[in-house]
Amino acid sequence: MCNRDIAARRRQHGVTLVELLVGLVIGLLVVTAAITTMLLSRTTAAAVSDMTQLQQQGSFALRMFGTQARQAGSVELTGENDLGAVSFDSTFTGFNGTGVAVSGTEGIGGAPDTVSFSNQPSTALARDCLGNIAGARMDSTFSVVKGNLRCQGASGLPQPLVENVADFQVWYRVKTSPSSIRRMTAEEVDDAKLWNAVRSVEICLDLQGTETGDHGRSTHVDCDGKVVPRKGLPRVLFRNVFDLRTQGT
Incomplete structure (x- = not known):
């Protein structure tokens, strides 16, 4: 064997x-960092998706409340004479035949x-909160189960x-005198028999997501403050207040 081959083997x-x-430690650190980043990204994406879903559900619910509340108590226009005077259908009987356009119940123990809401559809194709075609009177009742x-x-x-509802509270702005509007609960309105004096409805919907994580604050202010x-x-x-446009001011 020549000296050149011996020298080459010594260098290998x-x-x-x-x-x-x-090398193994460095590789493990790189893999750990990659997995941590992936998990963090996945958690962040899930939290963003959860929050987006809550926003969409809340917006949909408020839109549905507004559609029903703003037409509560409305009756069908039946005619107009040559002088421009209009007449309305007088057969509207209100929610469950009680004569009132808005009604409610108070949750027991903070539930x-x-x-x-009740109204008389103006057309034969009017639909309720579920998209069903209504009859002579359209009633829609919202509750949480x-x-x-x-x-x-x-x-x-x-x-x-809508799912993931943590709380649902309703208050009523009631005209108690020609110049006074009072914020009342359903129990207070019912005790005073003032359902016909309700001028607007305040809705508070509290939604809670399902993805745990760091959401900036450890506490939350609920519907009751x-x-x-x-x-x-x-x-x-x-939270929103919906005026009953047919009830006056």
């Missing part, structure tokens, strides 16, 4: 145990409320509209 050698361990906001319409069978823990879940409060 493997890595030491220390070098191998160092979610219920609220009902097992975290689902439900509506009972013309079919008489309640159907879920109380500070409650988030428990790592996203919560969004939707």
Whole structure:
């Protein structure tokens, strides 16, 4: 064997145990960082998706409330004379035949409320909160059962509209005198027999997501103004006041 081959073999050698361990550690660190980044991205994406869904559900619910509330008590136009005077159908009987356009019940012990709206459809194709064609009177009742906001319409069978409902509270702006409007609960309105004096309805819908994570704050202010823990879940409060346009001012 020539001296050249011997010199080449001497230059060829493997890595030491220390070098191998160092390489393994560096590889594990890279893999760990990649997995951590992936999990963080996945958690963030899930949280964003959860919050987006809550926003969509809340917007849909408020739109549905507004559609029913703003037409509560409306009656069908039956004619107009040569002088421009109009006449309206006088057969409207109100929610469940009570003569009132808005009604509700107070949740026991802070439980979610219920609220009902009634009107006389102006066309034969008018639809209730579930898309059903109504008859001579259109009643829609909103309630919460097992975290689902439900509506009972013309079919008489309640159907879920929105899920993940943590709370649902309703107040009524009632005209108690020619110059006074009072904010009242359903129980207060019922005790005073002032359902016909309701001028607007205040809706508060509290939605809670399902994806745990860091959502910026550890507490949440609910419909009653109380500070409650988030428990790592996203919560969004939707609140709006809907005027009953047919009830005057």
